[in-house]
Amino acid sequence: MKNTDKRLEVRIKDMVLRNPVMTASGTFGYGYDFEDFINLDSLGGIVVKATTGGNREGNPYPRMAETNSGMLNAVGLQNKGVDYFCETIYNKIKDINTNKIVNVSGSSIEEYVEVAEKLNKLENIPGIELNISCPNVKQGGMAFGTDPKMAAEVVKAVRKVYNKTLIVKLSPNVTSIVEIAKAVEGEGADSLSMINTLLGMAVDAEKRKPLLSTITGGLSGPAVKPVALRCVWQVAKQCKIPIIGIGGIMDATDAIEFILVGATAIEVGTANFINPAITEEIVHGISEYLDRHNIKNISDIRGII
Amino acid sequence: MKNTDKRLEVRIKDMVLRNPVMTASGTFGYGYDFEDFINLDSLGGIVVKATTGGNREGNPYPRMAETNSGMLNAVGLQNKGVDYFCETIYNKIKDINTNKIVNVSGSSIEEYVEVAEKLNKLENIPGIELNISCPNVKQGGMAFGTDPKMAAEVVKAVRKVYNKTLIVKLSPNVTSIVEIAKAVEGEGADSLSMINTLLGMAVDAEKRKPLLSTITGGLSGPAVKPVALRCVWQVAKQCKIPIIGIGGIMDATDAIEFILVGATAIEVGTANFINPAITEEIVHGISEYLDRHNIKNISDIRGII
């Protein structure tokens, strides 16, 4: 069932989302893997897997560990590179009737620019999400996302070659996320998404070994929701561009919480593994919430906390 | 039953702990509240509530919110001040047969120094834990704990007046905990304890209000354990002084995990609320682990990951 609740429509720069519910990169494949479970055109948008300049094999197995109310991952940006994306994957997803956003990663400014430039040419990709916050690769984006100057530089460079909607995804592993957010906003980002995973670690006490091949990895799931809400709230108070809230969203109530603290849209990540139909259920749950509280438009509750 | 397992004995500078199990500040009152549930002399040490220069009323109610596998608190260092501690509380706890450590907080270097100096005179207080990481007070310690220079300054000043065991408690809300740890070690701290709470937030979606009077608060409990393990592991690889691991420890297995990544001792916090006898159970659980794995001394597994 297609959701046609006009109250849910939101905008991120030039991108119109039929509702605020998007999917988080790395947790939704390229979207079509979910066609058995939901109607993709019921969503506001999908953010596909991280895409880098060239092919990446990612980190060795094991790449995940379950934790309390969450999980750690150490995938490490495995993907076949931007050319493969443009030539092969793009054709498979270009007709999905929702906003298709590509998560862009790299180890150098040049790599980010190269990928962004190539994606800029794809008609049916209305925006990219610049991942400057991946904790899972040695020369990965996190260095860019934890230093305001480097963050500003990479955004500035990409902004020059990318003229559609540019979302920048921030790391929570910083002393002041507001500082990074302002730096990025200052260089022309259209939107900020947050949070990427928290840097964490898990240990097998019986085997006396780390559970991830990379020892540390990225924590996601409900465990991180309080941190994510705090980040969105802090940044929403200080920045003007729309924010996409991410982190531990498991149901419509969680999504509403992010909107209340200032998010324009939200992305659902780890929850997709537990209930692959959750995104569509969240869309309906938000409509029900608006009904119950007699709210005319989702924007009426945005940032009221 | 008093635990007399000699394999568990550890040292933090001049302080001998009969086992690595301590209690985390703010979660164990002044210790005697737990006498109905456990034998305090079965513990390695207890860290009592934050003590400041003068009386503090703390933050307004509500001060806590439950989250997934954790909780947020915004107590805000409520206490009657160091003089009241020295005159009244000290007499009540001085004969408890374990290491009694006082958690010291302040809003200025002068306040930290004043409190430390007064505590230095108390014979039965073998050490203090300098809380430069409390996220719950406006002019609270967190500013000291998130800037290496300020952290170094406060430790330097306190070190001058305090000649017993000086533990410094670090905040995870930083870009690089290792940087802060090194700065603090450089100024003569005897030990580092970590982590204090993660800065988080919770929202009541139905009432459309934050759940804490202070909006943001400190996240604790199993949700933060992966972050805490990562912090201890990172710092243990870079610093020489003993580390006390804190964050989401709910059972002996969790405690062992912290020891495996490099902690000499551990502190149990939020778990005390759920099972007030948990600390003593953890002591026995560690003994059992050593039995099961045929380990001669707890130090044999310290930091092997």
Next chain:
Amino acid sequence: MKYCKDFIVVENQTITSNLFILKLQYPETLPEIKAGQFVEILVEGNKDVFLRRPISIHDVDYKKNQISLLVQIVGKGTDKLSNIKEGDSLNLIFPLGNGFTIIGKKVLLVGGGCGAAPLLYLTRVLKEKNIKSDILVGCRDINHLFSKKEYESLSNLHIATEDGSCGIKGLVTTHKILEEEFDAIYCCGPTPMMKAISKIAKDKNIPCYVSLEHTMACGFGVCLCCVVETNKGNERTCTTGPIFLSSDLKDF
């Protein structure tokens, strides 16, 4: 002395769709329990419930070593609890809090909704001490009235229902019994009701004891999360309270 022990569920009695009474068996001899004290329950089997849940002691049977709890379903913890079965065990920390101060010769008890929970045991204690009590209970309708027989045998029961299906129609604050003379009032229920009743007590110049339900992390005094502003500064609801003299509270 506080205990952290398992009780066995003897009965789970449904009162209404969102109200139930648990009767719990203690395997040893019950320690002395004061009316107004509470327990902290470990709720298992729901992954979203992390902390214990504070619930007042509704009644005590020293002969059988049983206590009973009256619980209203308001969220995930109480919902999970409502499914507990006879024979299941339940871990409690108890008895917690200060309990009511027993004074006077003729007192009034006022309870609203499930907030009235601690009053049943209070009537029992008062009766044992030969203190004459009246109890005024307010609730939505006759279906939400509980422990009626017990109240009647221990006290003089007066009722106010929102729809008039039992007793007077309207709020407890409009009940005539409030016009009589008493040495003290004991009041449990929604905050607005407790405030209204304590105002009446103030006007009569008699002490009014109220029971606060602040959110708690520990329940036994160590976390400082449950504070209430009193004339002496922030006090812990779980140890200094949950029963307070309303005149000691800043907001009352």
Next chain:
Amino acid sequence: MKYCKDFIVVENQTITSNLFILKLQYPETLPEIKAGQFVEILVEGNKDVFLRRPISIHDVDYKKNQISLLVQIVGKGTDKLSNIKEGDSLNLIFPLGNGFTIIGKKVLLVGGGCGAAPLLYLTRVLKEKNIKSDILVGCRDINHLFSKKEYESLSNLHIATEDGSCGIKGLVTTHKILEEEFDAIYCCGPTPMMKAISKIAKDKNIPCYVSLEHTMACGFGVCLCCVVETNKGNERTCTTGPIFLSSDLKDF
């Protein structure tokens, strides 16, 4: 097509203290399921279990629209699952993975411990396709042997037990049946066993299919957590596998 639906527990049969078989009723018509495919189970009621748990499909009964799962208790999730009762419902994502490639005229199946789970349904499929099969099962002792009757009716059963309480005494790798000629080997069990068997297959120059139990977060291809190194690079165990031709795997 994959489904995310509730099944009803028809039976929870205890095999040993740490092994049980769940028979599950699907309320609709079962889709086609390949031998070697698995399900992702939502385990409820344990706060420490966050992700689903992958379990192979042990057997399928299309007539009754039932599937069965053979589960070994190794931790909190499988332990919780072992307490599930008749009539309870269980949410599954299914069917997942590639399943075994069916080839040849005479094949050998080798299963070790509870790893043998997917082989029962495979013997059924092979029988339907008139492919002659031998099945060699290794386990600790006679008590850990399961579904013996079913195996016997569908295949030629050979047994190796560690204590010799049934079949030969010793590891499956020492069993004589391995000396016979086969067109393919299908092997499920502990990794060292699968490696040993695939080496034997390599020497015989026949294909050997193995089933990998890598830890999974999603189970349907979207998280990339379950990868295995193959000759073509990292591949997802949950979609490209869990069944792999051993010669395609780097570590085999």
